[in-house]
Amino acid sequence: MNQVDVTIIGGGPCGLFAAFYAGLRGMSARIIDSLPELGGQLTALYPEKYVYDVAGFPKVLAKDLAKGFIEQGLQFGAELVLEDTASELVRVGEGYEIRTLAGKMLPTKTLVISAGAGAFQPTKIGIPREDEFHESGVYYGVRDKSRFKGKRLAIVGGGDSAFDWCMNLEDIAGSISLIHRRDVFRAHEESVSKVKNSSVNMKLWYAVKELHGNGVLSGVTLEHTQTKETERLDCDAVIVNIGFKSSLGPIKTWGLEIEKNQIRVNQNYETNLPGVFAIGDVCTFPGKLKLIATGAGEAATAVCFAKTMIDPAAKLFPGHSSEMDLGAPDPAHSTE
Ligand SMILES: Cc1cc2nc3c(=O)[nH]c(=O)nc-3n(C[C@H](O)[C@H](O)[C@H](O)COP(=O)(O)OP(=O)(O)OC[C@H]3O[C@@H](n4cnc5c(N)ncnc54)[C@H](O)[C@@H]3O)c2cc1C
Numbered sequence: 159m160n161q162v163d164v165t166i167i168g169g170g171p172c173g174l175f176a177a178f179y180a181g182l183r184g185m186s187a188r189i190i191d192s193l194p195e196l197g198g199q200l201t202a203l204y205p206e207k208y209v210y211d212v213a214g215f216p217k218v219l220a221k222d223l224a225k226g227f228i229e230q231g232l233q234f235g236a237e238l239v240l241e242d243t244a245s246e247l248v249r250v251g252e253g254y255e256i257r258t259l260a261g262k263m264l265p266t267k268t269l270v271i272s273a274g275a276g277a278f279q280p281t282k283i284g285i286p287r288e289d290e291f292h293e294s295g296v297y298y299g300v301r302d303k304s305r306f307k308g309k310r311l312a313i314v315g316g317g318d319s320a321f322d323w324c325m326n327l328e329d330i331a332g333s334i335s336l337i338h339r340r341d342v343f344r345a346h347e348e349s350v351s352k353v354k355n356s357s358v359n360m361k362l363w364y365a366v367k368e369l370h371g372n373g374v375l376s377g378v379t380l381e382h383t384q385t386k387e388t389e390r391l392d393c394d395a396v397i398v399n400i401g402f403k404s405s406l407g408p409i410k411t412w413g414l415e416i417e418k419n420q421i422r423v424n425q426n427y428e429t430n431l432p433g434v435f436a437i438g439d440v441c442t443f444p445g446k447l448k449l450i451a452t453g454a455g456e457a458a459t460a461v462c463f464a465k466t467m468i469d470p471a472a473k474l475f476p477g478h479s480s481e482m483d484l485g486a487p488d489p490a491h492s493t494e
Pocket residue numbers: 167168169170171172173190191192193197198199200203204207208209210211242243244245272273274275276277278279406409437438439440448449450451453
């Protein structure tokens with residue numbers, strides 16, 4: 159892989175804003191995230207909640223905010239390495255090589271760690287053959303809706319993500335069964351009532367116990383969580399939405415100064431390793447606030463310092479974006 163100016167570990171709001179700032183400063187960037195979707199906690203943990211404390215947005219749904227961060231962050235063509243975890247950091251010359259769990263070796267001049275609480279991994283159901291069917295019948299996220307066109311889906315979970323996917327896929331799926339262990343839900347009431355009034359077959363008090371198929375999934379065995387009676391459900395795909403686990407894991411072994419599971423930084427968001435910055439929820443310093451609003455500022459500052467490391471002649475101050483030609487003029491504000 160090519161060497162980039164900055165590698166961003168973590169595609170949450172702070173990492174995405176760092177990618178935007180890298181592009182603004184003319185730097186090539188690569189984002190690594192262990193999840194299949196960008197957006198960090200906004201996408202993974204609370205997509206349907208309103209956020210009220212992001213500057214310039216009186217009220218915005220977390221998933222819409224994530225969409226904005228993604229559009230803004232990727233506009234300069236940052237390279238994406240998704241569903242892979244940065245596991246090793248090796249000093250090579252003046253820069254670094256990041257090694258991933260999938261075996262990639264990713265060279266970079268500088269590094270911005272925006273890893274939040276650590277790499278998110280979707281929680282698995284924990285049944286036999288689950289790994290065998292991963293991506294060939296068992297999915298932990300939906301990257302491409304068209305893959306499920308006309309398919310018989312079993313969506314597992316009782317939270318916002320499970321209900322969201324029921325509503326989102328109802329039009330294109332052949333059929334949908336929602337499998338949930340109880341009859342109470344963590345999802346938004348409005349979504350629950352929409353799904354209850356849709357064509358979705360609600361299988362409440364059931365859990366998936368077995369997967370069937372030869373290379374390709376053909377069905378599952380469901381077990382009633384109280385009576386323990388089992389029944390077979392024919393389906394082509396199981397979409398699992400039962401939460402995430404996070405762990406700082408391998409980052410702890412990189413020789414960074416760690417304080418209570420966070421990386422210590424100075425006022426420039428530099429860590430104790432040269433050219434390695436940390437921002438957002440993963441960093442700590444006196445007066446640190448774990449907020450999106452402050453994390454965005456940290457991203458801008460860290461990237462501008464990274465820029466001056468790569469190019470000592472560059473100014474720290476990026477200039478005003480309103481003075482830059484970043485896209486088509488907005489007719490509403492045209493002076494002509
Ligand atoms: C329920 C809830 C409500 C919240 N509401 C608000 C609110 O109203 N306002 C507010 O300001 N904040 C709120 N927050 C906090 C806010 O979401 C976080 O401060 C913010 O997401 C931090 O952004 P981040 O980019 O630092 O990290 P994250 O959003 O945590 O993203 C980190 C990303 O890094 C990835 N990653 C980590 N380690 C690795 C690795 N080794 N390799 C590859 N990828 C890795 C993870 O998979 C993850 O996607 C809320 C949080 C929760 C849980």
